[in-house]
Amino acid sequence: MTEFDFEYLRAYLKQRSGLALSSEKRYLVESRLAPVCRRFNFATLRDLIGSLKITHDGAIERAVVEAMTTNETFFFRDRLPFDLFRDVVLPEALARNAARRRLRIWCAAASTGQEPYSIAMLLQEAAPRLSGWQVDLVATDISSEVIERAKLGLYSQFEVQRGLPVQWLLKYFTQIGEQWQISASLRSMVEFRQFNLLHGFEGLGSFDVIFCRNVLIYFDAPTKSEILGRFANSLIPGGALMLGAAETVIGLTDRLVPDTKHRGLYGHASPQAPALRAVAV
The missing domain is CATH 3.40.50.150 (Vaccinia Virus protein VP39)
Structure with missing residues (x-):
């Protein structure tokens, strides 16, 4: 993933979810979006990003945002x-x-x-x-x-x-x-x-x-x-x-x-x- 692609994703996620990714979170983007690439048959993360820019497929857009959100939780957390x-x-x-x-x-x-x-x-x-x-x-x-x-x-x-x-x-x-x-x-x-x-x-x-x-x-x-x-x-x-x-x-x-x-x-x-x-x- 190029620096340009990473910056595009940062802006994309910020606009749609409010998520503010720091520059050192690049590894997190790559690891969490790899399953999304496989799910939608994209050979590379760059192909996925290209689709976000061009096709505006709602299912792909939702999958990208949901993959990047953190869902850590448990019952009576921090009592x-x-x-x-x-x-x-x-x-x-x-x-x-x-x-x-x-x-x-x-x-x-x-x-x-x-x-x-x-x-x-x-x-x-x-x-x-x-x-x-x-x-x-x-x-x-x-x-x-x-x-x-x-x-x-x-x-x-x-x-x-x-x-x-x-x-x-x-x-x-x-x-x-x-x-x-x-x-x-x-x-x-x-x-x-x-x-x-x-x-x-x-x-x-x-x-x-x-x-x-x-x-x-x-x-x-x-x-x-x-x-x-x-x-x-x-x-x-x-x-x-x-x-x-x-x-x-x-x-x-x-x-x-x-x-x-x-x-x-x-x-x-x-x-x-x-x-x-x-x-x-």
Whole structure:
């Protein structure tokens, strides 16, 4: 792959997914796109890039973007944000929404589903408090391939051993051969959609809680600022945005300010709005 081809791919991926590749990631491009070349019968990566420039084949374009996105995830990843959701964010949301009895949660980078299903398990454990409530749990990802897999809720032995308490494995999963499938009742709690964070959020509605963890690290500063602004618009007053350990809003937006009670929590800067909490853990 020539330097010119690599620069074209960098610009291509930035425009379509927000992914900001540094120059030292050239090896990553070559390794991840090799299977795409084989799948679509391109002899070389340069042939694939030539097709992107000329044919604008939607299937090839989606395959290239999806091959370059990172889908590392596991159940209850970095346990703290889920503890905060259970112990702080959820009780506050229930108190705040007691009159309308509706709760809306968005997992903005759902990957193969472990994060939204982790939340669904927490909601199921809190079922007595949610009796009579309408709970919407929306899970999105840029990759249609991982979304389709997430809908199945089918995981390997290795995947269910990563972060999932054994008692919840036995409670919420059924073993099917060498795999485990999450219960139909929990699968029905999650609405999965393919969605690109570079697009407008208006069609998704407003949310009490947004999880967007370990995604912004792949974007450049202007893209991060734009997305954080959209998240602020999508959160109801007092809502919570949860980010990953290496992510922050500081220096990227003036729409959010730190919450002094918890490390990595942020709130709406507007004095008219109740504190919005964003969790960066």
